[in-house]
Amino acid sequence: MLYLQNEQFDPAIDAFSSAVALNPRSALAYGQLGRALAAKGENAKAVSALTRAVLINPDFEEVHYQAGKVLWKSDRYLAATHFRRVLELSGDASRKAELRELLNQLPLQGELIPMHQTVAPQRAAYILKKVQSIPRGG
Numbered sequence: 001m002l003y004l005q006n007e008q009f010d011p012a013i014d015a016f017s018s019a020v021a022l023n024p025r026s027a028l029a030y031g032q033l034g035r036a037l038a039a040k041g042e043n044a045k046a047v048s049a050l051t052r053a054v055l056i057n058p059d060f061e062e063v064h065y066q067a068g069k070v071l072w073k074s075d076r077y078l079a080a081t082h083f084r085r086v087l088e089l090s091g092d093a094s095r096k097a098e099l100r101e102l103l104n105q106l107p108l109q110g111e112l113i114p115m116h117q118t119v120a121p122q123r124a125a126y127i128l129k130k131v132q133s134i135p136r137g138g
Contacts, residue, residue, distance in 0.1 A: 027054075027056040031063040061089040067079075067082045087100070
C-alpha cells in the first residue's frame with residue numbers, strides 16, 4: 001500500500017503480483033494489483049486483474065468501484081454495470097451520490113448487462129474453473 005501512496009507503481013505491482021502468486025484465490029490481492037496497474041496506466045491489465053477479483057468475490061464493493069473507474073474511459077456501459085453493483089453494495093451516501101451523477105450522464109437504453117454476462121461466458125467459466133481448482137492453503 002505504501003508503494004501506491006508514494007506513487008511507486010512498479011514496486012507496488014511486483015508486491016501485489018507476489019501476493020497473487022502466494023494466494024491466487026485472494027480477491028483483495030487481485031484488486032490491489034488491478035489498482036496498481038490502473039495507477040500506472042496499464043488499463044487492460046488492470047481490468048483483467050479486477051475481473052479476476054470480481055469472479056472470486058462478486059460482492060467486493062471496492063473492486064467494482066475500481067473496475068468502474070478504469071472502464072469509464074473506454075466502455076462506459078460496462079463501467080456502469082460495475083457502478084450499479086456498487087450502488088447495491090455500498091452504504092456510503094457520498095459514493096452513491098458520485099456514482100448516480102456519473103450514471104446520469106449515460107443515455108441508458110434498456111437494461112444494463114449483468115456483470116456475469118460481461119465477460120465472454122466461456123472465458124468466465126474457464127477463469128472460475130481455474131480459480132476453484134487452486135488448492136486452499138491452511
